[in-house]
Amino acid sequence: MNSDIGEKIKKLRTQKNLTLSDLSEKTNLSTGYLSQLERGLTSVAIDTLDNIARALGVTMYYFLDKPKSKKNFILRSFEREVLEIENNRIIQFQLTSDMENNDMLPRIFEILPSSNNEEITPYPHIGEEFIYVLEGVLTLLINDEKYELFPGDSAHYKSTISHNWANNANKIVKILTVHTPNLLKK
Incomplete structure (x- = not known):
């Protein structure tokens, strides 16, 4: 590599x-x-x-290779690849072997702590989202209300409402997300 x-x-x-x-x-x-x-x-x-x-x-x-789309319906843990890294703080991992041909987009996000409380700018978009907190404390903003989600907590909402999330804690946050529609779909 x-x-x-x-x-x-x-x-x-x-x-x-x-x-x-x-x-x-x-x-x-x-x-x-x-x-x-x-x-x-x-x-x-x-x-x-x-x-x-x-x-x-x-x-x-x-400089990074895009994850390869496979036709197999099983993705082994050792096959999981980084999908994207945002601002050197948010790492997205693919959770499907065929990202481009499915209606749902499942991913794991690892969100590094910020040095101070992040300004969360909510935004709406098409679709639906499901979030499940695996590790850490996620700050979720929905319609100008902040919620702290802890490991085992989940949220499921229409993406058309103003929303966003961030890591305002001092430890890494890991979340499982599923989005529809899959914006990577061909």
Whole structure:
């Protein structure tokens, strides 16, 4: 995986006519580290990858492979892949082997703690949502009312009402979600 990311970084850097020194200046990373990364000799942290991506004018998802859609209806725990990482704080994992052909979109979210209470901006969208708290304390905002959900708690609501959720605690929050419609469906 590191060599794939490194190859993509080097290819994009050279396409943009940037030297390792140029990229080093834009990212505040050493040229030695960047060189090792491009050759697949070292690993990269998510926040560092995001820093490099911004310097190269792309998102970090440019460097990550999208999970492969399979036709099998069983997804083993060891097959679970990261679907997306948002703002270096929210990690989404796929929970289905065929995300693009099903009506529901089941996922697990791991939400890292914020340094202070997050401003939660509620928003409506089409569909329906189910949330089940696996670990931590989730702050759920529905129609300007805040609810604290603890492990074992769940919420099920129409997505057309104003809603959002966040981690305002100091420990990781893990939630299982199921959304309809599946926006990844072909």
